[in-house]
Amino acid sequence: MKLLEIKKYPDPILRVNCFDVEEVSFKERDLFDSMVYTMKVNNGIGLAAPQIGIAKRLIVAMDENGRIIRLANPCIVETRGSNVMTEGCLSLPGENVEVERAFEVVVVGIDDRNKDVEVKTQGLLARVLQHEIDHLDGKLIIDYRR
Ligand code: CO
Numbered sequence: 001m002k003l004l005e006i007k008k009y010p011d012p013i014l015r016v017n018c019f020d021v022e023e024v025s026f027k028e029r030d031l032f033d034s035m036v037y038t039m040k041v042n043n044g045i046g047l048a049a050p051q052i053g054i055a056k057r058l059i060v061a062m063d064e065n066g067r068i069i070r071l072a073n074p075c076i077v078e079t080r081g082s083n084v085m086t087e088g089c090l091s092l093p094g095e096n097v098e099v100e101r102a103f104e105v106v107v108v109g110i111d112d113r114n115k116d117v118e119v120k121t122q123g124l125l126a127r128v129l130q131h132e133i134d135h136l137d138g139k140l141i142i143d144y145r146r
Pocket residue numbers: 088089090091131135
């Protein structure tokens with residue numbers, strides 16, 4: 001478990017379309033742990049692999065109860081409703097952007113034990129998951145600025 005350097009805009013890695021992982025093995029598990037540690041040290045509630053310089057589809061997030069979600073190849077399969085909230089990003093210090101997102105999402109992916117999982121959630125965690133999945137497609141909150 002390592003504290004990783006968070007890449008800041010305009011680092012080109014933040015604009016990469018990241019690669020799916022074939023499976024979650026010890027290497028990805030180790031990366032997940034370092035991502036969670038780095039997220040917590042930086043008082044974040046979500047982090048995506050490109051933010052630490054790795055072009056893989058891996059995200060971590062924390063819900064309101066402090067429960068940690070680790071997902072590989074996350075994919076939004078269902079959404080419901082929408083709302084607007086101001087978001088920040090560890091890769092864009094000082095930037096705050098109002099972003100409209102789905103209020104509820106169903107996300108499928110692979111967990112840290114290489115099991116297929118489905119996460120159905122709403123509110124803040126749903127928003128964080130959408131924000132982190134955006135990162136995997138090279139999309140940033142400043143792209144939502146009107
Ligand atoms: Co971000």
